[in-house]
Structure formats: structure tokens, C-alpha cells
Amino acid sequence: MDPSELRYLEDEDTSTMKVIKGSTMGLVVGTIWGTIVASWQDVPRVEKHVALPGLIRTLRMMGNYGATFAAIGGVYIGVEQLLQNYRMKRDLFNGAVGGFVAGATILGYKGRSINTAIKAGATLAATSAFIDSGKQTTRIDNGKEYFPYTTKKRSTIES
DSSP, X not given: OOHHHHHHHTSSOOHHHHHHHHHHHHHHHHXXXXXXXXXXXXXXXXXXXXXXXXXXXXXXXXXXXXXXXXXXXXHHHHHHHHHHHXXXXXXXXXXXXXXXXXXXXXXXXXXXXXXXXXXXXXXXXXXXXXXXXXXXXXXXXXXXXXOXXXXXXXXXXXX
8 A cells, every 4th residue: 555545544533433424424414315305295184193294204204314324324434444444455446345335235125125235236336436436535645744833943042
């Protein structure tokens, strides 16, 4: 592994923290998406002993979508980090395997079919590989260290 890539493994983010962040982000995005999907559907009719049926249905959909997205995010990041630490490489293969495992396990379980699991896994793997193949990163490693303070020592005698 490149010394420049080892730097990313030594971040303050451990693999566990990355999994927690991925799951939390999935929960937030899934909850928002569940709200949007619930607003697109018709409001259920008012029943005699059910208070606020529209609110209950909306909250249920928000929870279902949020939990699904959180599970996908957690499994994806977990498998990707596991492979990255095992192989000591950062490449699109890690993300593709993570995407396949996440899609196959979570969406295959929800679809309750092997065919759905393979299709969902392949779709997420292809999407992850496509995004990773562009090598779009938020960090540019040019070999320079930037500090928010000066590293040079001042002399005690100022002229």
C-alpha cells in the first residue's frame, strides 16, 4: 500500500466510527425519503378507533425507510472497511463488494427472494464501482501538510 494511502487509514475515524456515521446518515436520508414517499400516497380513510391515521402511516413509513437505509449504509461501510483493512488497499473493489453484500442481504431479505437479492446486490455493486472509478475525492494529497498554526519557532530575541 502507498504511504500516501496509509495516511487515510490513520485518520481519526476508526472503522467502527465510519460504520456508525454511515448508519446514521442512512437513517436520516431514509427518514426524509420515507416522509416524501408517504406524502405522495393517498391519506387513509379515518377509522372509528384510530386517531390520526395519516400521521401513524407516515411515521411507520418514515421508520421503515429509515431503518432500511441505515442497515444498507452500515453493512456497506462495514464490509468496505473490513476489506480495506484486510487487503490494505483502497480501490473500487472494496466498495463493489460492500455494495453487493449490502444489497443482497438487506434488500434481498426485504424482497424475500434470491433473484431480488442478486439483482439488488449487483445494482448496488455496479453503482458503487461506477462512483469509485471516477476517483472523485474530497482530499487532494499533494504531499504538503497544512497546519492552522505556524510550526517555525521564533527566536526569543526580536530585532
